[in-house]
Amino acid sequence: MVVIIDYGLGNLGSIKNMLNKIGIQSEISNDLEKINNAEKLILPGVGSFDNGMSSLNDLNLIEALTQKVIIEKTPILGICLGMQLMTKNSQEGTLPGLGWINAETKKFKTHTNTRKFPVPQMGWNYIDIKKNTPICTDFFSESKFYFVHAYYVETYNPDDVLFQSQYGENYTSGFEYKNIIGVQFHPEKSHKYGMKLLRNFINNY
């Protein structure tokens, strides 16, 4: 079973809807037993970094997820804040992140008075595929995804970079390290492009 981790942040229904559409059963849950038995995990998230970490902590999920992801190597997909929580820390807050990946979360530079790069970045942007892994199987040419974020992930190990996007500067819009995948955009809101990515995550990992 695919478990969408419910820690009170994010529009979980839309991920479940998208999975339904591609014929995949999933469950929204924060139950430790269900998480222990999950074949795949999705860590969604909309909101602030410290809120996310303290909710995970309050639900006793940090240890359980770390066991599942680091020791048992269950495939996990982090989406938006979910991706950022996988890093060591964030300029948005003071709490440590899950620290599963050698990366930190930083704030976009704001460029007031030029209309170039409003923050949050909100809308459809391209990705550059930096390494061809099974998540990218049969991607549409020029895939575009829906982004909503004011913070971005800076990865320190170049091998971990899966996707790069351009918004004022080049930044990591997706990483993949062993069984851990994180994407900054919302595949559940990215029409056929997102549907493809979710299907690849479920079928190829």
Added chain:
Amino acid sequence: MLAKRIIPCLDIKEGRTVKGVNFLNIRDAGDPVELAKIYSDDGADELVFLDISATNERRKALSALVAKIAKTINIPFTVGGGISKIDDVSVLLDAGADKISVNTSAVKNPDLISDLAKQFGSQCVVVAIDIKLEDGDWYVYLNGGSVKTNLLATDWASQAQQLGAGEILLTSMNNDGTKNGFAIDITKKISQSLSIPVIASGGAGKMEHFAGVFKHGFADAALAASVFHFKEIEIPELKKYLLSNKIPVRI
């Protein structure tokens, strides 16, 4: 490069899509769920649903409608109309909305913006501002355009950003429903003074109007209703046109 967004807006009254001219003379434009599906398939980047008849009993019907829309489409959508407290928002987000918009209630109680931003994140708080040009100044109007305030559009937009709005939906009442083009000057003035995205609304009639508000008004997104509902402009053609005018859009 981030694509400019095309956003069809569905004004909802008693479960149907409606559209008026200059905020008056409302006529029927179809089933919102069906329209939403068509727009999503046609390449709309987002959708906005405004419940113009939002009262307490209707709000329950609205959340049921939102749930139906969320099951049908896979692009982001915003819901607004009569939202005045955190609980209203939880219900709509749980039903599957991605963002909510506040208007009158935010002017009456600006702390609502910061409360919502703290609770749900700035990215889901859209502050909708209805404005009208009078004696050379743009003023903020409330209650669906029926109540004038002394607030200047530029001041209120900056304050909304300060309080944590993630986006501004700017509707010119002078232009709305006229099909004579967007209010470029005020859109430009406000988008240049803010660091959050601005959605321009009111007045779309031709494809050139969209190009104009992106190029000269510096809008991040353009919203329209009747030209899409009545098929005067088709989204795929519009996007091709914009692309040929070197405006980045998602095709």
